[in-house]
Amino acid sequence: MFAESDVRQMVRDVLADLLATPAGASRPPASSEVEEGQVPDVTAVSTKDEFHVPNPANRTAYLEAKQKTVARLGVGRAGPRYNTWSMLHFRADHATAQDAVFTDLDDSLVKAQGFVAGQTLCQSKDEFLTRPDRGRLLDDETKALFSRELPHGGQVTLMVGDGLSSSAFVNIPDIVPAIKQGLKGYGIDVGPVPYVKYCRVGAMDDLGALVGSEVVCLLIGERPGLATGESMSAYMAYRPNAERPESWRTVVSNIYSGGTPPAEAGAHVATLIKRILDKKTSGVELGL
Secondary structure: OOOHHHHHHHHHHHHHHHOOOOOOOOOOOHHHOOEOOEOOOHHHOOOOOOOOOOOOOOHHHHHHHHOOOOOOOOOOEEOOEEOHHHHHHHHHHHHHHHHHHHOOOOHHHHHHHOOEEEEEOOOOHHHHHHOOOHHHOEOHHHHHHHHHHOOOOOOEEEEEEOOOOHHHHHHHHHHHHHHHHHHHHOOOOOOOOEEEEOOOOOHHHHHHHHHOOOEEEEEEEOOOOOOOOOOEEEEEEEOOOOOOOHHHOEEEEEEOOOOEOHHHHHHHHHHHHHHHHHHOOOHHHHOO
16 A cells, blocks of 8 residues: 555656656746646646747747737647647636636626616526527516616617626626716716626617617627637627617627726727717628
8 A cells, every 4th residue: 555645746746747848848837836736727827928849949939929819829749639738728728618608697796786687588508508599588577677777768778798708797897887988978878787697699689679779789798718708799789679680780899808908998889889879870881
C-alpha cells in the first residue's frame, strides 16, 4: 500500500509532466502550479497571453497578433492533438458557454433592477431551447401585466431578455443607464423596463404590438461561444410586429467588457434609436 503522501506526490509528478510547457512557450503564472494534486485554473490565464509554439520565428509579432483577437492562435500540440494545457482551456471555455445557456437568471437580479418581470409561453429552459416559436410570444399573464404597467403609444420601449446567455445580464447595470441618459439628452424619456424570461428576439414584436411604441429596443444575451459567455446584443425596430421581416431589425452585437463596453454601447444605441425615430424606419432601410 502507498502512503497518502506518496500518492499525492505521484499525482503532482504526473500532472506536472502533462502540463510541461515546450521551449519558447509561455508558462502559466506561478500561482497556477499544481497543488495538492489539483489541476490549476487554466482560465486564470487569458488565451491572448498563452503561447505554446516552440522555437517561433518571430515571437514578438505572434504575441502582438494575439492581442488583437480572442481566436486560439499559437496553441500547443502533441503530435496531431492539442497539448494538455490547451485542451483544458478549451474545455473550460466550453463549460462556461454551456453554463451561460443552461443556467436560469437569478430572479433577485431582475428585482434589484426594478424591472417589470414576465415571460414567454415557454415554461422551462428545455422548452425554450427546443421551441423557439414559443419563445417569441408572451404568455397571457405577462401580456396582462405589461398592459397595466407599461405606457402605451410612447416613443421608446426598452426591454430586457435573458436569451441564450443568462451571463450577459452582467452588462445591464451599465448599458441601461447609458441608453436612458443618451435618450434623455434627445428629450426622450423611457418608462418602466420590462424583463422577459425565456426570451427570443421575436418577443420584441409581440411587445411592440401590445404597447404600440414607435421603437422597441431589446437587450438580450447572445448565443455564447468559446471567447465569452457574457456577450449581449441590442435589437431595435421601428413599430415592430410579427409581420416585419428579420431585416427590419437594427442590431448592435458583441456588447461586453472584451468587445464593445456596455456603457459605450449604450451611448451608441441611444444615437441609433434617435435616428430610427427621425427616419421612421429601421434595419436595412435605415441605410447605416
